[in-house]
Amino acid sequence: MTARPLGLAPSTPTGAALAERFLRIRRRTLELAARLSPEDTVVQSMPDASPTKWHLAHTTWFFEQFILGRDDAYRSPNPEWHFLFNSYYQSVGPMHARPQRGMLTRPTLDEVLSYRARIDDAIAGLIVRGGDDALPTLVELGVQHEQQHQELLLTDIKHAFAQNPLQPAYAPDGPRALPVAAPALRFIPFDEGVVSVGFEGDGFHFDNEGPRHRTYRQAGSIANRPVTNAEYRAFIDDGGYRTPTLWLSDGWATVQGEHWARPLYWDEALETEFTLQGRRAIDPHAPVTHISYFEADAFARWAGARLPTEVEWETMAAGLPVRGNLQDSGVFQPRASSFETELGQVYGDCWEWTMSPYVSYPGFRPLDGALGEYNGKFMNGQWILRGGSCATPADHVRATYRNFFPPHARWQFSGLRLGNDR
Structure with missing residues (x-):
C-alpha cells in the first residue's frame, strides 16, 4: 500500500509524535466520558443516538479491526465483541442492531475501559516500532474517526439527559458565555x-x-x-x-x-x-x-x-x-x-x-x-x-x-x- 490511500500527506507525524497524538486524543475521549456515571454510559435515548459506553468500545474496535487485524497472526482476546461494536461495515461481518445498543449492559463499563487500555498499548507500541507505509495513514484515520465520536458522545448524552425529568447537567461547572450582542446581519x-x-x-x-x-x-x-x-x-x-x-x-x-x-x-x-x-x-x-x-x-x-x-x-x-x-x-x-x-x-x-x-x-x-x-x-x-x-x-x-x-x-x-x- 502507498502512504496516502486516504489523502494523508507525507508530512503526517510518525513514530513518537504520532503515538503522542494518538494517545492524547484517546485520553480526550475518556475525559469527556469521565463526567458521566456508569448508568449514564449505557442509556440510548433514540435509535439515531448511541450509548457512551458503545462509543468508547466502537472507536477501540475500529483500531483493533483496521490496524491490529491486518496482521494474520493477531488474535482478539474478545472475538465476540466484534459483533457488538461493529457499526456499519458489512464487508467485515454482521453487527448488533443499532436501535438496540442500549440493551448492551455487558460487557461492563470497566471491561470496556480495560479493552481501551489494552488496545491503546498495542497501537502505541506498533507505532513506535514502525510498520508498513500505510500505518500512519490508518492511525490518523482512526484518530479522526475518534474525534467524530467525541462530538457524537456529547450530542447523544445531551439528548439522553433531556429525556430525564430531572434534566441533569453534563457540565454544570463549565464556563459561561459572556453576554455579547450579535453584529448586525448583512x-x-x-x-x-x-x-x-x-x-x-x-x-x-x-x-x-x-x-x-x-x-x-x-x-x-x-x-x-x-x-x-x-x-x-x-x-x-x-x-x-x-x-x-x-x-x-x-x-x-x-x-x-x-x-x-x-x-x-x-x-x-x-x-x-x-x-x-x-x-x-x-x-x-x-x-x-x-x-x-x-x-x-x-x-x-x-x-x-x-x-x-x-x-x-x-x-x-x-x-x-x-x-x-x-x-x-x-x-x-x-x-x-x-x-x-x-x-x-x-x-x-x-x-x-x-x-x-x-x-x-x-x-x-x-x-x-x-x-x-x-x-x-x-x-x-x-x-x-x-x-x-x-x-x-x-x-x-x-x-x-x-x-x-x-x-x-x-x-x-x-x-x-x-x-x-x-
Whole structure:
C-alpha cells in the first residue's frame, strides 16, 4: 500500500509524535466520558443516538479491526465483541442492531475501559516500532474517526439527559458565555465564475473531500454570521411552523407528524433551552441550533433568502483560520460572538446546513476494501453541513470538511447561515 490511500500527506507525524497524538486524543475521549456515571454510559435515548459506553468500545474496535487485524497472526482476546461494536461495515461481518445498543449492559463499563487500555498499548507500541507505509495513514484515520465520536458522545448524552425529568447537567461547572450582542446581519457579495473546491495540500482529509475540481459559482451573497435565536423566534412568532407554503413537502409532513413548533430543547414558552450545562435562558444573540434541514430551509424562505450552497460556503471560508467556539473551549453551547473578519463565526458554535445534497465530487472513488464504506455509501438522501460546532475538536475541521445528515435530523448542533441570489 502507498502512504496516502486516504489523502494523508507525507508530512503526517510518525513514530513518537504520532503515538503522542494518538494517545492524547484517546485520553480526550475518556475525559469527556469521565463526567458521566456508569448508568449514564449505557442509556440510548433514540435509535439515531448511541450509548457512551458503545462509543468508547466502537472507536477501540475500529483500531483493533483496521490496524491490529491486518496482521494474520493477531488474535482478539474478545472475538465476540466484534459483533457488538461493529457499526456499519458489512464487508467485515454482521453487527448488533443499532436501535438496540442500549440493551448492551455487558460487557461492563470497566471491561470496556480495560479493552481501551489494552488496545491503546498495542497501537502505541506498533507505532513506535514502525510498520508498513500505510500505518500512519490508518492511525490518523482512526484518530479522526475518534474525534467524530467525541462530538457524537456529547450530542447523544445531551439528548439522553433531556429525556430525564430531572434534566441533569453534563457540565454544570463549565464556563459561561459572556453576554455579547450579535453584529448586525448583512450580506457579503461574491462574483460569478469558475472556482476550485475540494481538498489539496498537506494534512489529512477524508475521501469525500476530494478530488479538488473546478466548478461554476453563480453570483450571489452570503450572510456575515449565522442566524440567531432572536431571529428564529421571530419566525416562530410569525407562524412559521403553521404556514405550509414555507415548507418542503417532506418537511411539512414531518412538522405535522412530529408536532414540531420550535427547535429541539426549547421550552414551550420559548424562554429557556436545555443545554449540556443544564436548562438556561435562551440567549437571543447566540446562533440558533438543533434545527433540521427542513426548518433551516423554511426559515430561509420566510426570510426572503435561501441556504447557501456548499460551493459558496467553502469558497467564502477558504483561507480563514480555524478558530471559534469549538469543543476545546469547554462551553459546549453556541454563544454570541463579535468578530473582526468580514465573515464571522465560520467555525464552531453550530454546523451550518447548506442547500447541497451529499453527493460525490467528479472523479470520486471510494477507498478499497472495508474502509470504502466509511463515507461513499451514505451519498443518498442526506444534506451537507459545514463549519463545525461547539462540540467539534478544533483540529478536526477545515474549509473542505463535508458533514452530512438526513434532512429531519436535529439532535446535532445544527443551525444555518443565509445565502442569497443577489
